[in-house]
Amino acid sequence: MSISFNYSNALPFMQEHEVTYLGDFVKAAHEMLHEKKGPGSEYLGWVDLPLQYDQEEFARIKAAAQRIRSNSEALIVIGIGGSYLGARSAIEALSHTFHNQMVGKTQVYFAGQNISSAYITHLLELLEGKDISLNVISKSGTTTEPAIAFRILRDYMEKKYGKAGAKSRIFATTDQAKGALKTLADKEGYESFVIPDDVGGRYSVLTAVGLLPIATAGIDIDQMMAGAAAAAQKYNNADLATNESYQYAAVRNALYRKGKTIELLVNYEPSLHYVSEWWKQLFGESEGKDQKGLFPAAVDFTTDLHSMGQYVQEGRRDLIETVLSVKKPQIEVTIQEDESNLDGLNFVAGMTMDEVNKKAAQGTRLAHVDGGVPNLIVELDELNAYTYGEMVYFFEKACGISGLLLGVNPFDQPGVEAYKTNMFALLGKPGFETQRDELNKRLSDSTQ
Numbered sequence: 001m002s003i004s005f006n007y008s009n010a011l012p013f014m015q016e017h018e019v020t021y022l023g024d025f026v027k028a029a030h031e032m033l034h035e036k037k038g039p040g041s042e043y044l045g046w047v048d049l050p051l052q053y054d055q056e057e058f059a060r061i062k063a064a065a066q067r068i069r070s071n072s073e074a075l076i077v078i079g080i081g082g083s084y085l086g087a088r089s090a091i092e093a094l095s096h097t098f099h100n101q102m103v104g105k106t107q108v109y110f111a112g113q114n115i116s117s118a119y120i121t122h123l124l125e126l127l128e129g130k131d132i133s134l135n136v137i138s139k140s141g142t143t144t145e146p147a148i149a150f151r152i153l154r155d156y157m158e159k160k161y162g163k164a165g166a167k168s169r170i171f172a173t174t175d176q177a178k179g180a181l182k183t184l185a186d187k188e189g190y191e192s193f194v195i196p197d198d199v200g201g202r203y204s205v206l207t208a209v210g211l212l213p214i215a216t217a218g219i220d221i222d223q224m225m226a227g228a229a230a231a232a233q234k235y236n237n238a239d240l241a242t243n244e245s246y247q248y249a250a251v252r253n254a255l256y257r258k259g260k261t262i263e264l265l266v267n268y269e270p271s272l273h274y275v276s277e278w279w280k281q282l283f284g285e286s287e288g289k290d291q292k293g294l295f296p297a298a299v300d301f302t303t304d305l306h307s308m309g310q311y312v313q314e315g316r317r318d319l320i321e322t323v324l325s326v327k328k329p330q331i332e333v334t335i336q337e338d339e340s341n342l343d344g345l346n347f348v349a350g351m352t353m354d355e356v357n358k359k360a361a362q363g364t365r366l367a368h369v370d371g372g373v374p375n376l377i378v379e380l381d382e383l384n385a386y387t388y389g390e391m392v393y394f395f396e397k398a399c400g401i402s403g404l405l406l407g408v409n410p411f412d413q414p415g416v417e418a419y420k421t422n423m424f425a426l427l428g429k430p431g432f433e434t435q436r437d438e439l440n441k442r443l444s445d446s447t448q
């Protein structure tokens with residue numbers, strides 16, 4: 001197994017027993033997940049997914065990815081939230097840093113994750129002259145942002161390839177039976193993939209939602225599922241003393257009880273930036289409810305040490321840091337001796353950049369602990385498709401346990417509706433007339 005969890009640098013801030021006393025609560029949460037009996041129990045399909053997924057659909061995903069790779073220079077992936085972040089996190093974590101600029105690679109671009117006219121216009125400009133395919137992903141099929149992008153890109157595809165040509169290049173990932181996107185996909189004859197009813201968006205990266213774009217980018221999804229399956233077996237154990245995914249859940253819960261309100265996920269590899277974005281949705285949407293929950297934030301070190309480092313070291317002391325660390329670098333680069341040594345750095349000549357990066361991480365950890373920030377480490381032996389799959393499951397399982405320990409339903413997201421209702425009312429959607437008048441009055445009062 002290639003993930004380990006270490007919380008020794010949280011122990012200056014709490015007693016070990018504050019974690020071990022949570023053991024029985026963790027066990028109860030484990031039973032709720034495995035016996036499908038806690039809050040949100042209708043959304044527990046992710047728990048056993050890596051061990052029993054639809055092999056026929058998996059083969060279709062690989063075949064579709066192969067077809068896209070053979071006839072398209074670029075795949076446009078339309079989706080938002082859980083229908084976006086998992087695929088992007090895997091592709092950025094596991095591909096060449098400049099994947100989309102490399103000759104001979106199938107490029108992957110994302111759309112529908114904002115409502116920016118500049119973004120979609122610039123994307124269309126970039127696509128000019130390229131052969132493309134489209135994967136539109138939405139569980140509900142009615143989310144505004146991807147629906148607007150799909151209108152524009154579908155129209156673009158139909159003008160470029162004709163209706164029949166576009167049909168063979170558009171792939172829909174959505175509910176298996178219902179919803180606007182499913183209806184449209186059936187009507188138009190798009191090849192469809194399923195987001196299972198019992199898997200929520202933020203837990204869906206190991207379904208077709210993530211797998212089709214990830215496979216199209218050339219990443220080995222067999223390995224990814226194998227890693228996730230190994231993790232599903234390893235973390236299927238109620239014992240807090242040995243289950244490190246549950247230890248992570250319990251430690252962050254213990255620190256939250258001591259007044260820590262913000263968790264920073266820290267990486268030292270730019271390729272992990274979108275893993276943090278994925279993690280933020282996973283924990284933020286799962287735990288931020290009933291006026292509770294650690295606020296999940298993220299920093300990319302050492303880059304952000306030069307912008308956020310001051311705050312982490314000396315600002316308000318309500319932070320914890322969780323470092324997502326990678327033991328073995330993907331690539332080694334050795335720093336050269338410089339004759340003039342004007343920068344005074346000849347003392348690192350002969351070391352690899354990763355050795356310097358690791359020393360930066362160690363020094364930062366000790367400094368931040370001295371500054372009052374508990375430090376947790378989730379370490380991957382190396383970063384590849386297999387360990388990515390393991391990591392996804394490690395965090396998903398921890399998140400389920402953590403939410404149940406917090407006393408919330410970790411699998412719903414009722415709070416997301418408030419902005420949607422206001423937006424629809426302000427846009428004049430039929431049925432929202434009363435709210436519209438109220439909101440317009442509030443807006444005009446506040447501008448007077």
Ligand SMILES: O=P(O)(O)OC[C@H]1O[C@](O)(CO)[C@@H](O)[C@@H]1O
Pocket residue numbers: 080081082083137138139140141142143146201202285413416
């Ligand atoms: O796949 P859908 O239904 O478009 O939803 C996208 C995202 O929007 C949310 O439903 C929030 O509105 C997330 O939970 C979800 O991941």
